[in-house]
Amino acid sequence: MSELPFASTLSTLARLVPAKLLKPRVGIVCGSGLSTLASSLRDVVEVPYNQLEGFGKSTVVGHKSSLAFGLIGPGEGIPVVVMLGRFHPYEGHPLSTVVYPIRVLARLGVKNLIITNASGALNPNLAVGTIVVIQDHLAIPNLTGHLNPVFGPQLSPDYPRFLPLSDAYSVKLRRLAFLAANKLGLAEDALAEGVYAWVSGPTYETPAEGRFLRSAGADVVGMSTVPEVVAAREEGMEVMVLSLVTNAVVIPESYRSIKAEIKAELAGKPIEQAPVQTVSHDEVLAVGKQKAEVMKNLVANIIENVSSD
């Protein structure tokens, strides 16, 4: 893995980004439809991913493809870096590319990482629009031994070969999220806590998969984030994930029985059937747009309260 082009990426950034912005304290990853999180920054310098060796291109609608550097908060401001667009394995990116920007952020000095994403609710108590502060994750592809960004030769002998993940989600940052919600006067149920299941996508869940994930203890499901969390933990960062529920995963109590319907029809007593609900990426983006302002204010408030470390 020593072929990762850190020297080239960092020297390009040093050339394009003014020194006062080049030591970001906090990193932010924008999920689907959440790129407006960067609009609270000032003195912004955006570097397109295509100018950065080692970066892929985000091909998903709702994901830009650039790294934004800027300041947030009062006074001199806190330097932050925002990933406007992420890479998903289903786009064809290897996991080393998916997590490369996270490793670059670590080399710029980022110690606190706020990751956002869009997700489907498995827990029926989570309404669309709820922001879930992730407590833990379930990496379904890992159950088959694949798709772990720390699979293979180690990037550095200083990194643990067997990375613990029982403390992956920073208590410090999660506390700041709930304090920020209180300060902003958000409703009690605007922010919840839960477990994120990572699946590869890009297909949305079948009802049976939704039921399986729910019974395995997951509250929301999505197609990103976990590789970034694992790499960030390996790099020694504190990580928090804010997952915006954009839709409910359909988990019917029972299947529609064609056998029973035909029998009823033949007996002259047809059974009325509600149409099956499906989810679309447009719906995901629309909820992201509706909640952009709340997410932005929440993230800005959390950053302003991240102590300097």
Ligand SMILES: O=P(O)(O)O[C@@H]1C[C@H](O)[C@@H](CO)O1
């Ligand atoms: O990048 P995120 O995880 O926010 O995007 C979610 C998962 C898929 O990429 C897409 C599906 O609508 O939204």
Ligand SMILES: Nc1nc2[nH]cnc2c(=O)[nH]1
């Ligand atoms: N896997 C998955 N990812 C999502 N991202 C947004 N909604 C969903 C969903 O329902 N399932």
